[in-house]
Amino acid sequence: xxxxxxxxxxxxxxxxxxxxxxxxxxxxxxxxxxxxxxxxxxxxxxxxxxxxxxxxxxxxxxxxxxxxxxxxxxxxxxxxxxxxxxxxxxxxxxxxxxxxxxxxxxxxxxxxxxxxxxxxxxxxxxxxxxxxxxxxxxxxxxxxxxxxxxxxx
Amino acid sequence: xxxxxxxxxxxxxxxxxxxxxxxxxxxxxxxxxxxxxxxxxxxxxxxxxxxxxxxxxxxxxxxxxxxxxxxxxxxxxxxxxxxxxxxxxxxxxxxxxxxxxxxxxxxxxxxxxxxxxxxxxxxxxxxxxxxxxxxxxxxxxxxxxxxxxxxxxxxxxxxxxxxxxxxxxxxxxxxxxxxxxxxxxxxxxxxxxxxxxxxxxxxxxxxxxxxxxxxxxxxxxxxxxxxxxxxxxxxxxxxxxxxxxxxxxxxxxxxxxxxxxxxxxxxxxxxxxxxxxxxxxxxxxxxxxxxxxxxxxxxxxxxxxxxxxxxxxxxxxxxxxxxxxxxxxxxxxxxxxxxxxxxxxxxxxxxxxxxxxxxxxxxxxxxxxxxxxxxxxxxxxxxxxxxxxxxxxxxxxxxxxxxxxxxxxxxxxxxxxxxxxxxxxxxxxxxxxxxxxxxxxxxxxxxxxxxxxxxxxxxxxxxxxxxxxxxxxxxxxxxxxxxxxxxxxxxxxxxxxxxxxxxxxxxxxxxxxxxxxxxxxxxxxxxxxxxxxxxxxxxxxxxxxxxxxxxxxxxxxxxxxxxxxxxxxxxxxxxxxxxxxxxxxxxxxxxxxxxxxxxxxxxxxxxxxxxxxxxxxxxxxxxxxxxxxxxxxxxxxxxxxxxxxxxxxxxxxxxxxxxxxx
Numbered sequence: 159x160x161x162x163x164x165x166x167x168x169x170x171x172x173x174x175x176x177x178x179x180x181x182x183x184x185x186x187x188x189x190x191x192x193x194x195x196x197x198x199x200x201x202x203x204x205x206x207x208x209x210x211x212x213x214x215x216x217x218x219x220x221x222x223x224x225x226x227x228x229x230x231x232x233x234x235x236x237x238x239x240x241x242x243x244x245x246x247x248x249x250x251x252x253x254x255x256x257x258x259x260x261x262x263x264x265x266x267x268x269x270x271x272x273x274x275x276x277x278x279x280x281x282x283x284x285x286x287x288x289x290x291x292x293x294x295x296x297x298x299x300x301x302x303x304x305x306x307x308x309x310x311x
Numbered sequence: 312x313x314x315x316x317x318x319x320x321x322x323x324x325x326x327x328x329x330x331x332x333x334x335x336x337x338x339x340x341x342x343x344x345x346x347x348x349x350x351x352x353x354x355x356x357x358x359x360x361x362x363x364x365x366x367x368x369x370x371x372x373x374x375x376x377x378x379x380x381x382x383x384x385x386x387x388x389x390x391x392x393x394x395x396x397x398x399x400x401x402x403x404x405x406x407x408x409x410x411x412x413x414x415x416x417x418x419x420x421x422x423x424x425x426x427x428x429x430x431x432x433x434x435x436x437x438x439x440x441x442x443x444x445x446x447x448x449x450x451x452x453x454x455x456x457x458x459x460x461x462x463x464x465x466x467x468x469x470x471x472x473x474x475x476x477x478x479x480x481x482x483x484x485x486x487x488x489x490x491x492x493x494x495x496x497x498x499x500x501x502x503x504x505x506x507x508x509x510x511x512x513x514x515x516x517x518x519x520x521x522x523x524x525x526x527x528x529x530x531x532x533x534x535x536x537x538x539x540x541x542x543x544x545x546x547x548x549x550x551x552x553x554x555x556x557x558x559x560x561x562x563x564x565x566x567x568x569x570x571x572x573x574x575x576x577x578x579x580x581x582x583x584x585x586x587x588x589x590x591x592x593x594x595x596x597x598x599x600x601x602x603x604x605x606x607x608x609x610x611x612x613x614x615x616x617x618x619x620x621x622x623x624x625x626x627x628x629x630x631x632x633x634x635x636x637x638x639x640x641x642x643x644x645x646x647x648x649x650x651x652x653x654x655x656x657x658x659x660x661x662x663x664x665x666x667x668x669x670x671x672x673x674x675x676x677x678x679x680x681x682x683x684x685x686x687x688x689x690x691x692x693x694x695x696x697x698x699x700x701x702x703x704x705x706x707x708x709x710x711x712x713x714x715x716x717x718x719x720x721x722x723x724x725x726x727x728x729x730x731x732x733x734x735x736x737x738x739x740x741x742x743x744x745x746x747x748x749x750x751x752x753x754x755x756x757x758x759x760x761x762x763x764x765x766x767x768x769x770x771x772x773x774x775x776x777x778x779x780x781x782x783x784x785x786x787x788x789x790x791x792x793x794x795x796x797x798x799x800x801x802x803x804x805x806x807x808x809x810x811x812x813x814x815x816x817x818x819x820x821x822x823x824x825x826x827x828x829x830x831x832x833x834x835x836x837x838x839x840x841x842x843x844x845x846x847x848x849x850x851x852x853x854x855x856x857x858x859x860x861x862x863x864x865x866x867x868x869x870x871x872x873x874x875x876x877x878x879x880x881x882x883x884x885x886x887x888x889x890x891x892x893x894x895x896x897x898x899x900x901x902x903x904x905x906x907x908x909x910x911x912x913x914x915x916x917x918x919x920x921x922x923x924x925x926x927x928x929x930x931x932x933x934x935x936x937x938x939x940x941x942x943x944x945x946x947x948x949x950x951x952x953x954x955x956x957x958x959x960x961x962x963x964x965x966x967x968x969x970x971x972x973x
Contacts, residue, residue, distance in 0.1 A: 200698055
């Protein structure tokens with residue numbers, strides 16, 4: 159009986175070992191790069207060498223080897239430390255504005271400009287400009303007046 | 312003893328500035344010439360007094376007058392001479408005085424130069440500058456008094472912040488402040504134009520010069536700040552989208568937009584009001600930047616300069632914004648565009664407007680990213696952080712947009728959809744860009760990139776950059792061609808164009824440099840004595856830790872011998888330094904490499920006892936040097952454009968607009 163148990167245990171361990179996901183360095187960097195270092199300024203745990211960051215990094219590696227996806231790991235840390243731990247605002251609720259403003263400007267800005275400026279074909283004589291013929295006529299009128307001896311203007 | 316005089320001088324400056332601004336306002340509305348002259352002379356006297364006050368502070372720093380709190384807190388007996396000089400701007404009170412001093416100097420210069428061309432608006436310019444100065448001097452004698460005294464006399468000070476004892480930190484703040492304060496003049500001219508009700512003959516020329524000056528200094532200063540972060544902080548990067556970095560980028564973006572807006576105004580007499588708005592907000596943003604640094608509302612690496620001065624800044628910023636909005640609302644309708652026909656449509660002016668849109672979009676993103684955490688905390692009581700990933704999401708699109716806009720905008724002509732030689736230039740550019748991209752990919756060793764999206768982004772980016780550079784060069788070629796080889800003749804009339812060409816090429820090169828961030832390599836390695844690490848074809852041999860004394864710092868250096876292909880090519884010296892003022896060890900990064908990549912080594916950890924075991928963080932940072940070179944090129948372009956005497960001199964306003972010179 160004891161032997162049986164041992165064999166089952168060994169088998170379980172082996173399968174667990176097989177299930178363990180191979181974590182590539184790139185994947186790890188992606189995840190760790192998204193979590194902020196709690197004790198430093200503007201850095202991710204990936205770039206930081208602080209004790210706290212190293213703990214988080216170890217935790218990330220552990221979770222990844224258990225097969226958790228990036229989203230799940232992020233959710234885990236958000237539950238623990240709040241959305242503050244992420245390096246960008248969550249894409250939900252009020253925080254969505256931080257995402258919508260830039261996207262709106264990038265997409266709507268050019269469209270708006272298009273309607274305001276580009277769609278308008280260059281307009282000649284946007285402000286009343288006299289044609290050459292008009293100018294000639296006016297000049298002749300003035301010349302006639304001058305010949306008559308009066309002041310032109 | 313001298314300190315009392317210092318305080319007294321600043322008080323005098325404050326009183327004089329108040330008189331100067333009142334005199335200027337009365338002169339402006341009463342058309343009183345003598346009063347305006349009096350206000351100008353007042354400002355000149357203020358300038359002299361502020362210079363003397365600054366010299367007193369320098370004197371105190373050099374003679375170790377620890378009776379003054381600022382000197383006590385920011386210097387010590389063992390501080391080298393060089394840093395005693397720079398201690399002036401290494402903390403809040405001193406840098407506030409320095410900012411104010413520079414603003415005073417520039418204001419004085421602006422009132423004595425170009426004043427004949429801008430006679431009608433000068434009183435307004437003088438008034439707006441002196442109102443700002445009065446506020447700054449008020450702060451200098453109340454919340455941020457550099458001459459505040461200690462209760463007792465000390466024989467040694469607490470010492471300067473060790474992080475700031477670096478060559479780049481000595482020139483970065485002055486250059487940044489020059490950029491910030493020079494932006495005050497365009498803003499003052501904008502307010503002057505609003506007050507007067509029209510722009511003046513020399514308005515464009517003057518504003519262009521000052522904006523360009525500010526732009527050159529800001530460009531250099533931002534990069535020097537990045538360079539400081541690169542060699543001093545040890546996180547292998549030069550730009551972290553830190554709030555204070557963003558704060559310096561925002562005025563730069565606005566100054567760049569203003570320069571392009573002035574171009575349209577020069578040629579067509581349009582966008583005058585937009586220029587005024589941009590000029591004001593460029594200065595406003597530089598003030599906001601100062602506020603961000605001072606108040607500590609946003610935590611950042613610059614937190615060494617915090618103080619209760621914050622709320623006062625906020626009050627002033629609000630007043631400034633409100634004042635401008637009211638003035639603009641009441642007066643802007645009298646500033647009319649020139650009667651130019653045939654504008655907009657497919658033309659250079661539209662392309663320039665598109666460029667401004669891109670620059671302002673970048674500004675909006677940087678602004679939202681910097682300010683949103685405060686808003687979010689105030690509105691929904693939830694703390695969030697916005698760091699590099701957020702900005703890096705948008706940066707590639709903005710960069711690509713700007714690269715394309717540079718090419719299109721330079722090829723197009725004002726008031727016409729026709730591009731001269733457009734087809735030839737385009738064909739050649741599209742074709743030449745292919746081998747150019749291949750060459751860049753090969754030289755930069757791009758194919759080693761591990762991630763597919765990063766690889767695609769780099770190749771697309773490099774293609775666009777080479778295409779854009781070819782377009783620019785093609786345009787230059789067809790402009791020089793009619794001069795039949797006489798470059799002097801071309802340059803005489805086209806300095807502004809040439810400067811712009813160089814600056815744009817520099818910008819493209821900088822973007823190319825930024826692309827290197829997609830393919831950085833990083834490893835961490837612990838080495839015992841005489842062991843080596845190999846990475847990227849280099850072998851780095853560890854020879855043990857050496858302890859040295861440099862000035863006032865104790866240095867733990869770990870020199871590594873660099874070998875490539877069996878040949879010794881040099882040594883890198885990553886180190887940690889211990890300053891008497893701080894218990895923790897600071898990073899002294901070791902950088903070595905070629906034009907195409909830096910080997911960047913941080914001494915992460917070492918065995919303090921037997922000194923023969925150390926852990927290194929080794930990074931390969933491609934094309935970082937391109938960024939440094941690119942910025943030098945951009946500044947050279949700016950300086951060349953600064954020398955142009957024609958742009959703005961006979962602008963369309965004078966040809967088409969109505970001028971009643973009184």
